[in-house]
Amino acid sequence: xxxxxxxxxxxIGEEKRLSEIVSRVxxxxxxxxxxxxxxxxxxxxxxxxxxxxxxxxxxEGGAPVRRQLNIMVExxxxxxxxxxxxxxxxxxxxxxxxLQDALQLTVTNNLKRMLTTEVHTSIVQESYDQLVNxxxxxxxxxxxxxxxxxxxxxxxxxxTAELKVAYSRLLQQExxxxxxxxxxxxxxxxxxxxxxxxxxxxxFAKYQARMTEMLELYQRLLEEGGALEQIRQQTGQRxxxxxxxxxxxxxxxxxEQCREGVERIATIVAQLKGFAxxxxxxxxxxxxxxxxxxxxxxxxxxxxxxxxxxTDLQPLxxxxxxxxxxxxxxxxxxxxxxxxxxxxxxxxVSSIVTGERLQISISDNGDGIPADQLPRIFEPFFTTRxxxxxxxxxxxVAREAIVSAGGGIEVVSQPGLGTTCTVTLPLxx
Amino acid sequence: xxEFDEQQKRLVLKLVYYGPALxxxxxxxxxxxxxxxxxxxxxxMLLDTxxxxxxxxxxxxxxxxxxxxxxxxxxxxxxxGQVRHDATRKAVLQRADGVVFxxxxxxxxxxxxxxxFANLEQNLSMVGLAIEQLPLVVQFNKQxxxxxxxxxxLRETWGPxxxxxxxxxxxxxxxxxxxxxxAVEGVFDxxxxxxxxxxxxxxxxxxxxxxxxxVEKP
Numbered sequence: 180x181x182x183x184x185x186x187x188x189x190x191i192g193e194e195k196r197l198s199e200i201v202s203r204v205x206x207x208x209x210x211x212x213x214x215x216x217x218x219x220x221x222x223x224x225x226x227x228x229x230x231x232x233x234x235x236x237x238x239e240g241g242a243p244v245r246r247q248l249n250i251m252v253e254x255x256x257x258x259x260x261x262x263x264x265x266x267x268x269x270x271x272x273x274x275x276x277x278l279q280d281a282l283q284l285t286v287t288n289n290l291k292r293m294l295t296t297e298v299h300t301s302i303v304q305e306s307y308d309q310l311v312n313x314x315x316x317x318x319x320x321x322x323x324x325x326x327x328x329x330x331x332x333x334x335x336x337x338x339t340a341e342l343k344v345a346y347s348r349l350l351q352q353e354x355x356x357x358x359x360x361x362x363x364x365x366x367x368x369x370x371x372x373x374x375x376x377x378x379x380x381x382x383f384a385k386y387q388a389r390m391t392e393m394l395e396l397y398q399r400l401l402e403e404g405g406a407l408e409q410i411r412q413q414t415g416q417r418x419x420x421x422x423x424x425x426x427x428x429x430x431x432x433x434x435e436q437c438r439e440g441v442e443r444i445a446t447i448v449a450q451l452k453g454f455a456x457x458x459x460x461x462x463x464x465x466x467x468x469x470x471x472x473x474x475x476x477x478x479x480x481x482x483x484x485x486x487x488x489x490t491d492l493q494p495l496x497x498x499x500x501x502x503x504x505x506x507x508x509x510x511x512x513x514x515x516x517x518x519x520x521x522x523x524x525x526x527x528v529s530s531i532v533t534g535e536r537l538q539i540s541i542s543d544n545g546d547g548i549p550a551d552q553l554p555r556i557f558e559p560f561f562t563t564r565x566x567x568x569x570x571x572x573x574x575x576v577a578r579e580a581i582v583s584a585g586g587g588i589e590v591v592s593q594p595g596l597g598t599t600c601t602v603t604l605p606l607x608x
Numbered sequence: 609x610x611e612f613d614e615q616q617k618r619l620v621l622k623l624v625y626y627g628p629a630l631x632x633x634x635x636x637x638x639x640x641x642x643x644x645x646x647x648x649x650x651x652x653m654l655l656d657t658x659x660x661x662x663x664x665x666x667x668x669x670x671x672x673x674x675x676x677x678x679x680x681x682x683x684x685x686x687x688x689g690q691v692r693h694d695a696t697r698k699a700v701l702q703r704a705d706g707v708v709f710x711x712x713x714x715x716x717x718x719x720x721x722x723x724x725f726a727n728l729e730q731n732l733s734m735v736g737l738a739i740e741q742l743p744l745v746v747q748f749n750k751q752x753x754x755x756x757x758x759x760x761x762l763r764e765t766w767g768p769x770x771x772x773x774x775x776x777x778x779x780x781x782x783x784x785x786x787x788x789x790x791a792v793e794g795v796f797d798x799x800x801x802x803x804x805x806x807x808x809x810x811x812x813x814x815x816x817x818x819x820x821x822x823v824e825k826p
Contacts, residue, residue, distance in 0.1 A: 191665065191700050192610045192622050192683045253669045254650015255681070287653075295655055298664050302695040 189297040197225045197250065197258040200289045201282075206232040209281050213262060216274050220263045223250070223282065228259075237263060244268075246275040250282055252290060350579070353507075353572045368480055369448075372440030379433040379440075386426045386433075393423055446476075464497040464607075467537065468530055470506050475528065478513055484522040491529040495537050499607040504580035511573040512541050512588075512600050518564075519545020519598060536586075537604045547594035556590060610683065610703055612803065621682045621799060622703055623791055627710035628717065628724035629661070629689035632749040635778040636710060637668050637686055640788055643781060645822040648672065662688045665700050672819045674811040682795070682820065684788075689724065698731045706743035706795035707732075708787060713748040713756035713775075743794025745772045747787040752777040785821060792817055 201223075210221035210232055220235035224247075245263045249256040260279050264271060396417055400410045418424070471492060482488070498505070516526055520543065527542040548556060555561045557578050574590075581588050586604035610620040625633040634654070641652040648671055655664035670682040687697040701707075709728065711721040732739050746769075748762050759775055766773045772790045776783025796805070796813050805811040 189699070190610060190702050192620065192667075192685065192703070194611055194620055194681075251650070253653065253667065253683070255669070255671065291653065291655055294667075295664050298655075298696055298699055301699045305695045305698070 189301050191294070191298065195252065195290070195293070197223075197252065197286070198231055200252065200286055200293065201231070203232040205285060205289075206282070207234060209278060209285075210234045213274060213278055216270075217268050218262050218264050218271075218274070220261075221278075222261045224259045224261055226257055230261075231258070235263075238265060244271065246271065248275055248279040250279070250286055252286060258286075349572055350576055353511075353576050369444050372443045376437045376440040379437050383430060383433050386430050389421045389423060389426055393418060393421060461501070462499055463502045464499050465502045465505065467495050467498050467505075467539065467604075468492045470502075471509060471528060471530070471539070474506065474510055474513060478510075478517065481514075481517055482526075483517065483520055483524050486517075486522075486524040486526060489525065489527045491527070493530055493532070495530055495532060496606060498537065498584070498604055500584040500604075501580070505584055508577035508580040508602075509539070509541075511577040512602070515573060516541055516543040516545065516598070516600075519543040519547075525597075532606070535606050537606060539602045539604075540599060541602075542597060542599040544597040547596055547598055548590070548592040549594055553590065553592060609705055609799070609802075617676070617678045617809075619678060619680045619799075619803070621680065621705045621795060623682060623684045623706045623708065623795055624701055624704045625684065625686045625708045625710055626697070626701075626724070626728050627687075627689055628712060628720040629691070631689060631710045631712040631717070631721075631724075632778040633686040633689065633710045634662055634666050636708075636747070636749070636776075636784050636787070637666050637684065639778050639781050639784040640684070641668055643785060643824055644820075645824050648819050648822055661690065662686055663693060664688065664696060670820045672811075672816055674805075674809050674815075676810045678805075678809040678811060680811070680816070682792070691727075694727070694731070697727070698735060701731050701737070702735045704735075704737065704742065705799060706745075706791050708791045709744065709746045710778075711746060711748050713750045713762070714753060715755055715757050718757060741798070743791065743798050745774065745787055745791045745794060747774045747776050747783065749776050749778050749783075751775045751783070752780050785823070789817060789821055792820055 206223050210223070211234055213221040214235045218235065220233070220237050222230045222233040225231050243265065244267050245261065247262075248260045250258040250260060252258075260275070260282055262271070262275050262278070268274070393414075396414060400413060472490075475488065475490070513526075513528075517524065523544075525544040527540070530537065530539045532538070552561075552563065556574050558575065561575075574588075578588050581602055581604070584604060586602060589601045589603075590598060591601070592598040610622050612619050625636055627633055637652060641649070650669035650671070653667045655662075655666065657663060665688065666686040668684045670684065672680045672682070674680065685700050687693070687700045707728065709725060711717075711725075729739055732742065746766060748757075748759075750756060751759075762775075763773060772794075774783055774787045774790060776787055778784050793813070796816055800806055800811075800813070803809075805816075806813065
């Protein structure tokens with residue numbers, strides 16, 4: 180900031196002394212010309228009759244002849260021209276008048292020049308002050324804009340952070356939604372074996388009662404010590420009544436079924452656990468083919484009717500990544516494929532190593548994606564599904580996960596014919 | 609007030625002729641110079657002009673010596689009316705004891721009058737003078753010309769301001785002295801209130817006004 184210096188302030192109209200208007204140097208040539216014309220002493224006196232300029236000398240005995248004429252400033256006598264001679268000179272009066280006029284002209288012109296200079300100076304000062312002011316205002320506004328720009332950066336940072344939080348929350352929600360969807364399928368899958376295990380156990384409990392009864396009969400008859408033939412007859416009869424031959428055969432079947440059911444449930448739970456990867460997000464080695472197989476198995480209940488699954492999964496070297504994220508990505512891609520047709524889906528899943536990359540292709544023979552929508556499929560919240568049935572985050576999340584694992588995703592679609600989604604991932608060292 | 613030196617018994621006052629460009633401020637001063645006796649006034653000093661337009665200011669001083677020995681000098685100034693010389697107007701207005709606003713009576717110039725008056729108000733406040741306390745006289749000049757706003761209408765417009773409004777033709781020489789007199793009386797009253805001219809310095813209002821306005825005998 181520039182501090183304005185205090186101005187030299189002129190007040191127009193301020194009274195001026197003669198000495199301010201003319202200087203001795205300006206006056207002396209005029210007075211000297213008087214001396215040349217025979218005048219002994221010439222002087223310009225100021226308001227207080229003190230000489231501003233004085234030339235010549237008076238001889239002893241003083242000057243017998245003198246003329247004193249006023250010099251006016253703004254209409255007021257502000258000084259006088261004093262001429263002294265030893266004797267009355269010819270033309271003394273005329274010389275005096277001439278000199279007075281000359282002095283008066285000098286004084287008036289000097290005064291005019293002073294006044295215009297003063298006005299001019301105050302105008303210059305004022306415009307300088309205005310410039311300083313303008314400059315200060317400009318600097319002020321520049322500073323404001325700079326602050327604004329800085330604030331803007333901060334705001335952008337804030338919003339970006341908020342977006343990140345919201346985005347990760349969405350990601351989480353998406354994951355939860357997928358898990359929920361899977362869980363619903365799983366519940367159904369678990370319910371079936373649970374149902375027949377329950378019913379089998381119920382039957383087995385009845386069988387067990389009959390077997391107990393039979394054993395007790397044997398026990399009692401042996402303790403009574405009857406004839407062997409009689410025991411054989413009595414027990415044989417009872418055994419037939421209780422249909423124990425059938426019961427024993429059927430029990431084995433029932434238990435075998437229960438065991439199978441438990442195994443199915445165990446498999447499903449293992450899949451769920453693998454899918455949800457509830458244990459941490461650190462980088463882990465992942466067998467992609469195994470994960471894909473598990474995913475497909477897990478998603479099987481959601482296959483539309485008459486689905487034909489064609490897999491060509493060649494063994495792949497392990498991928499180091501955040502396993503849950505990548506599994507989620509493939510789940511989302513598969514989910515899209517499953518929803519591409521209401522029935523007669525032909526789903527092809529293949530994996531291959533090409534050069535330094537892994538390539539996984541997932542193709543369907545579904546409706547395909549219209550060309551105008553294709554560029555938008557990775558946009559967050561872009562969905563063509565009815566409100567409530569799709570978040571529009573599936574492919575966004577998928578790409579996010581794949582890109583963060585150093586890979587890429589490419590979607591090729593032919594409307595009416597189907598869509599192929601190709602994921603490439605780097606070979607881990 | 610430019611200067612008041614009680615010991616030296618000296619009082620220097622300032623009256624400013626303000627108004628839009630070409631409204632006749634300098635003509636008013638020339639007219640005063642012509643119509644008033646040399647006794648009691650100084651010479652009219654016209655500072656540099658371009659094409660007869662004032663660019664700095666004009667000055668006509670008046671003198672009065674009271675019986676108490678108090679010397680009063682009233683300096684009458686004009687300002688340049690052109691918009692571009694605003695800084696000069698402001699400089700001339702400093703420490704004014706009174707203002708005569710010379711307005712142009714032509715119908716086409718009424719907007720310009722209003723602008724100039726607004727400019728006067730603004731500049732007065734910028735040099736620290738309160739317009740309500742400053743003696744202000746309004747003169748509608750050029751009344752001799754055709755196409756002027758009728759007097760009744762001017763009075764109706766300006767009457768509510770409470771300011772003395774006078775009609776004049778500076779070119780023909782009428783209304784100028786009346787305007788000057790009204791302004792001098794206003795200045796005297798204002799200064800009297802501040803300094804007690806009549807009580808402390810035995811300056812009579814009538815004497816003062818009469819001394820300044822001595823009409824040249826034909």
